[in-house]
Amino acid sequence: MSKLTLKTEGDTHIVGTRRFAAPPEAVYRAHTEAELIQKWLLGPDGWTMPVCINEAKPGGKFRYEWRNSKGEGFHITGEFLELKPFSRIVHVERMFLPERTPDNHVETTFEAEGGGTLMTIRMTLPDEQTRAAMLATGMERGMEASYARLEGMI
């Protein structure tokens, strides 16, 4: 289906959209049922999710742990704030890399669209400073990547 779009919005938001060929019920379930989540929420090649705990109810918690073949790992914990089957999920999450990242408030909506689903993810960071730090870290990563690519060309 359509590729993901991703953009920054205002001082504290990052917004993504993605279309899927399946109806909202299926896409919603793939975001809330552990045995489905473990099949796709994996990140770069070579990573698996050996631990996937998901209590998909308001106030419920989730914990995802990833590992690669070198034995490296990281995890995310979060809490569900709102769940409206099969149209809306609101949760808070943070990563442990192992240092804890600031809480990211995430609203995910699933809208029926021509037999498929339009999914919109709206991430809200706690404040301007946090997003500033995130954008600056991103800028560093971007520069490192451009620089590495430049070195590869020489």
Add this chain to the structure above:
Amino acid sequence: MQERLNLDAAFSALADPTRRAILARLASGELTVMELARPFEMTQPAISQHLKVLEDAGLVTSRVDGTRRPRRLASPAIEAMDQWLEMLRNALEANYSRLDAVLAGMNPSRKRGGKKR
């Protein structure tokens, strides 16, 4: 070509939280020193000093507009930001491509009594 990035200077410029905040605010558009100084508990000369570090690193540039000298992100900074968003997009897109395959394999009637639309 006048907007050259000094990589070492850029990384050290980014290490300071005030300078990171200045870059993030310039990401949404051009601002003067006075406008930049407003949300910070800092004097304009202190902000100007930070801007000089960012300009020397090639991350910020300015233009002359009458008596104003608005600052904006220099193209290497904008490209670095875009490059990062693209990397983030690619990482997430890899997951969603896998999700496409998972959805294609799901039986829509499972557990839910086969409600058809």
